[in-house]
Amino acid sequence: MKQTIRVTINGRLYEEDVEPRQLLAHFLRDAIGLTGTHVGCVVGECGACSILLDGKVVKSCLHLAVQADGREVTTIEGLAKDGELSPIQEAFVKNYALQCGYCTPGMIMTSHALLRDNPNPSEEEIRKALAGNLCMCTGYVQIVEAVKEAARGSKNG
């Protein structure tokens, strides 16, 4: 039996009928077509599906779509405005903080939230904050550099 949910995604309200067992990650990808949210494990270990739910970083594979009813979701597609990259997105591009790109949306959502809550994180704080987001390609060096650079930019700006 499908249920109707109303959820605001990247500032736009959607009203959709969903299966109660549908995961939020699959809802975003399949029903809304926001395929930037990637799925790497479906058990909350890899972080590729990280999004903001009411401003908090969550793994969208650990939530059901129905749990997003009445709430606000921000996905990777919601960060850039009119083709202009957000500072953390720009820092990822500039620092080559990605290789295959599969972990990137989740990494950026987590980094975005970290910098919002802690605009001047130490390297250790960055690494701890990103511990729920796995990357198989980069060895994390350039990712950490990108977060640092975005932090410096926001301070200067």
Next chain:
Amino acid sequence: MDNFIGKRTRSKEGPRHVTGRGLYTDDFRLPGMLHAMILRSPHAHARIVSVDPGEALKNPNVVAVVTPQDIKQTTKPFKPGRYAAGLKRSIDEYAGATEKVRYVGEPFGAVAARDRGTAEDALEQIQVEYEPLRPVVDVREAMKPSSAVLFDELGTNLAWNGSLSYGDVEGAFKSADRVVKENLKIHRYSSTPLEPFIVIASYDAASKRLTVWVTAQVPEVIYDGLREALGLQDIRVIIPDVGGGFGQKIHLIRKYVVLVSLLSMKSGRPVKWVEDRSEHMMAGGHACAQEFEAEMAVKNDGTVIGLRFKEYDDVGGSISTLTIHFTNKLNNLSNTYRVRNIALEGFAVVTNKCPVIPNRGIGKPGMCYVWERMMDRVAQELNLTPIEVRRKNLIQPDEMPYATPSGNVYDSGDYPGLLQGLLEKIEYDKLREEQRREREKGRLIGIGVVIAVEPGGRNAARDMAIFPEMKEPPGSGGVNGAKIKLEKNGTLSLHLGSPNCGQAHETTTAQVAADLLGTTPDKISTSIPFDSDLSPWGVAAANSGNNFHLYDIGAIHGAATRLREKVLKLAAHNLQVDPSELTIEDGVVKVPGSATKQITFAELGRIAYNNQHLIPDDLEAGLEATYYYTFPHAKPNLVPGAERLVRAQFTFSAGAHAAIVEVDKNTGAVHVLRYLIVGDNGTVINPDVVNGQVFGSAAHGIAVALGEGFIYSPEGQPLTVTYLDYGKCSAAETPRVEVMHRPSPSPWTALGQKAAGEGAAIPSPAALASAVEDALTPFGVKVCDLPLTPEAVWRLANHNPESERRSY
């Protein structure tokens, strides 16, 4: 001309990935598409008695089922490829098991339903009756006559055994002052790409055309596999963005492409299959566990005069990748050392575990592990320093190009320079002092210094050296294409023969093409996805960092050079000058110093596709060039002769690594305090890209050494089917790797470039073993086996090396 080569340029891939606009296979949806699940064995070893899908098919939303009978009746086995070379009797391997299952997770059927949930439910309704057989888990047990046998056709689990020898090994061991012996072991692991296997197959029955979208690394393997198994002629392989490869997505994935294609053929609908994480961990392919019995013949002054070793490979439950970890030993058989007498013997043993696959380095980390562990042993036994022993045996820069005893020819390199650079950078002597002081305070600091080559390029004819019974080489050298087209508006588009799975193909090729054609990377777009209908073939590049530099860059270099000639000829005709008078700057072809004698790429584009009158009679219309590259210096030893000399690979990057660790005696935890690399990747086209490859490969090798890995129960059940069980490292556990470059450009490649990709994954396990052993010096224990989990290290530090061995 070098406006972009060697520079930090803006990433071409970055903008789409940071905005979530990458397009991976799972992002595509076709009308009427069904969703598949794979039927897999819960047993390590069992006979399939019967499979009855009747109950599942009662659900109207379940559209098609593939059973072992279907596989046997409607498909053909894959042709035994080069990875199966050496098998004495041919054994049919189909896309799924047909009579017996040989590892937990082995596929033997599939189901397609209107949605994934229904497909998952249907899987549970397929009635399968098994006759469980005794599992074969331990390599040594597997070789005993009392063991159960995986392949009845072979009558033994020792599926292959063979040896080869270079130089006078017997003589070297006879004349040695001392023979140093050690048994060593590397466990099962994988690079576990974050994007699992994903396939979409769409069969058009009326036109007998099959189109597949797949996250694969080598289009050729998919193309050939489908043709062999399904007997189809009209096949189109599309490879969109690939979420990480590392070798995982070369070989085994073809099985699933066939099974999903069968579902599409049966149902008449497009079918998508998305592997889940636990499926990948149990059945997506592992790097081979390798055991070595190594012996080194040495002189008292530390000169190594001979190396011989036996290698026991735990290859899992398939014969299709039987010998790859052994055959790859020829690629770095000499490492960085001028030892002329080397013998090796391989034992490929099938077991009821996941099949092995070509994972980052394929057997080369094992070869390096043998060399570098043994060098430390020699130092210990002769009471020399590990640095002295290495220095004594390094190939010298003035010996380049250097022919190794097995026929490899090292193109360039300064190994003593790399080692020296590393020692200076870490302030080695000071560090040793500090270590002594800290040890007195009870801190267990360890320093490991190793050195390694990173071979690049490919030569399938290598295998003939190991299997002399082969009459024809299974291919030789490598061929890779690239196409480049000047568009009507003056921009350029590139088509590569190999798909991009994270090595920045688009960025790097644009840099090279921009410099050769006198334009800027922002005016160049590289076509993604790979499409076998449109793209040139990329047999050689295999979507890997250790081939991309040679074949893709070679092909782009060739195509751009060819196009430049055409551009100059067309421009010269229209400007009424000789082509030799022209230069190209920023997309404008001009006579230097003249304000009027110039023409833009956009103007040339309009002429080339539109205005016959302005095209010289002896010039083909259009501005497009294709180039298929082969390595021009592949001879001699491209195909081995009686001496079994062969070029296993063609370019030789190198790196010296230092690991500085601290061991906690109470917990066995190893903390990497510092990890530094001085590397030679030849001419670096983009430093950020190359650094990224080095950081990533080092981080993986370090994590492998310190505990990530696959574990099986004595019954052959995989115990590590999630990232958490497996022990994947996050940013919090991964040390910050430091990299310095000390390049020796290759004299034989287009730009002097050499490989960067597998690189740091080759020596890093050995570096960690060396450092941990050094830290444990006060306890007088030896580090022989990986991984160095806290448990293993604790047992070593607490004088309990006889740990209960689990089966890795």
